Amino acid sequence: MRSIVYYVREFLRPEWLRKFFLVKTAPLETPSYFKDYPSLTGKECTACFSCMMICPAPNAIAVLRRQDRWEPEIYRGHCIRCGLCVEACPEDVLASGRILDTTHRDRTAFSSWYHLEVDDTLCMRCGNCCVSCPVNRQVDPQLAGTGTSASDEVVMRVEGGRVRILHEEKCTGCKTCEINCPNRAIRVARMVEGVQEEAEA
Amino acid sequence: MSILQDIKNAVRSRSIHVSYVDVGSCNGCDIEVLACLAPRYDIEQYGIYVHNNPREADVLLVIGSVTPQWVDKLRDIWEKIPEPKVAVAIGNCPISGCVYARKGTLTTPPVENYIPIAASVPGCPPRPTEILSAILSVAPLIFKDYEEKQR
Numbered sequence: 527m528r529s530i531v532y533y534v535r536e537f538l539r540p541e542w543l544r545k546f547f548l549v550k551t552a553p554l555e556t557p558s559y560f561k562d563y564p565s566l567t568g569k570e571c572t573a574c575f576s577c578m579m580i581c582p583a584p585n586a587i588a589v590l591r592r593q594d595r596w597e598p599e600i601y602r603g604h605c606i607r608c609g610l611c612v613e614a615c616p617e618d619v620l621a622s623g624r625i626l627d628t629t630h631r632d633r634t635a636f637s638s639w640y641h642l643e644v645d646d647t648l649c650m651r652c653g654n655c656c657v658s659c660p661v662n663r664q665v666d667p668q669l670a671g672t673g674t675s676a677s678d679e680v681v682m683r684v685e686g687g688r689v690r691i692l693h694e695e696k697c698t699g700c701k702t703c704e705i706n707c708p709n710r711a712i713r714v715a716r717m718v719e720g721v722q723e724e725a726e727a
Numbered sequence: 728m729s730i731l732q733d734i735k736n737a738v739r740s741r742s743i744h745v746s747y748v749d750v751g752s753c754n755g756c757d758i759e760v761l762a763c764l765a766p767r768y769d770i771e772q773y774g775i776y777v778h779n780n781p782r783e784a785d786v787l788l789v790i791g792s793v794t795p796q797w798v799d800k801l802r803d804i805w806e807k808i809p810e811p812k813v814a815v816a817i818g819n820c821p822i823s824g825c826v827y828a829r830k831g832t833l834t835t836p837p838v839e840n841y842i843p844i845a846a847s848v849p850g851c852p853p854r855p856t857e858i859l860s861a862i863l864s865v866a867p868l869i870f871k872d873y874e875e876k877q878r
Contacts, residue, residue: 554768554856583819583851584828603822606851 561623563600564612571596571619577611579716580636587611614718633723640697641715642682644689648711653684655703655712661696732875739785739870741774743862746784746808747817750801751834752791752827755852756818760788768855775862781807785870786862789844792820792827792834798841805842813869815861816847825851845869 536542556562573589573596581587586604589596598611598620612625614636629635644655653673656662659681662669666677673684682691682703689712701714747760763770764777778784781804793801805814816838819825824836838844846865848857 549772554859556854556856560854583826585823601823602849603819603847604825604828605849606819606825 559624561607561609561625563602563605563607564598564609564620564622566597567618567621569617569619571598572617574616576614576616576636576638577620579638580610580614580718582606582608582610635721635723636718637721638716638718639695640699641717642691642694642697642703643713643715644682644691645711645713646688648709649689650709650711651684651687651689652708653689654706654708655689656680656683658702658706660700660702661698665696732872735874736871739873740867743773743775743786743866743870744784745770745775745777745786745788745862746779746781747777747788747790748781748801748804750789750791750797750821750838751794752818752820756790756820759852759855760790760817760858763855763859768859770859773859773863775859781805782809784808785812786866787812787814787842788817788858788862789814789821789838789842790817792824792836793838793841794834798835801838801841811870811873813845813865814842815865816844817858818853819849819851822847822849 571589575589577587577598578589583604583606585601586606587598587600589598600611607622609622609625612620612622613629613634616635618626653671656673656675657670662675662680662682665679665681666675669675669677669680669683673689675683677683678692681693681696682689684690697714699714699716703712704710704714747757749757760777762768763775770777781787785808787805787808789801805812816822820827820834820836821838821844822836824832824834827834828836845868846861848861850857
């Protein structure tokens with residue numbers, strides 16, 4: 527009997543009733559470190575397109591020409607908020623969460639280069655890639671026809687009936703060779719590597 | 728009539744029944760919808776209840792870029808929901824296809840081609856709070872004074 531009275535009194539306390547019927551969790555706030563859609567910091571964009579090239583989602587970011595400047599634009603519904611564009615930008619044009627803080631603290635960055643690869647089973651040694659390459663054209667204006675060249679400074683040339691890549695580091699990634707290859711034998715790949723500067727001892 | 732409508736408005740604002748359907752995605756957004764049910768976000772304190780039966784639902788959460796097998800079934804599910812009803816697209820996939828919007832993938836986004844979408848929550852995946860606030864802000868637009876709007 528005493529316990530029933532105890533429970534009735536307990537459950538009729540106004541504080542208990544208010545808590546029971548009106549309880550709510552605290553309103554949910556987005557934390558300051560949330561990696562949201564990248565926003566512009568106002569620094570000047572140099573149109574290097576690092577952000578567009580590293581973006582893993584299709585059509586998520588485009589660097590557009592505004593009135594007098596370049597500006598990256600993020601498309602919602604396409605962007606997956608991975609933050610790679612923020613990390614890849616050398617000018618800190620974009621910001622998101624605390625990505626910029628950590629990259630500055632850890633002195634991390636991305637370095638990229640272009641890797642040329644010729645599939646010898648597909649290549650028919652026409653030399654179109656060597657002739658069409660704009661870097662080759664600048665280095666050796668005589669390079670034409672079969673793709674052979676006397677110069678050692680060209681990106682690639684036909685040597686002994688096959689394409690040999692001499693100076694991969696000169697490639698600008700324009701992919702003119704890929705377009706002009708009839709067999710899709712040559713591929714230009716953009717390689718990206720995360721690098722970290724050594725901390726000052 | 729208006730008193731009856733007021734009562735309906737009051738009840739409907741605290742009793743939003745949600746059903747979700749995944750029409751072909753990576754399941755990341757499903758997990759975020761289920762995270763809304765957890766005590767951290769606690770979707771039921773806002774009067775939103777999750778069912779797996781479209782006949783009980785008012786709001787349909789569509790997740791995923793549409794695969795060809797889902798096209799007719801998604802329409803069936805939409806027709807099974809009693810009026811008033813609303814569909815909300817959760818995540819990037821129903822909007823654009825996200826990472827599946829490439830050549831050679833068997834998906835046919837966007838989902839607006841198949842059923843009418845009232846709101847979309849972008850993100851890959853969206854935060855549970857974003858899903859919650861989207862449902863809470865779209866529901867009164869559709870359900871408030873529904874009978875009076877019909878006339």
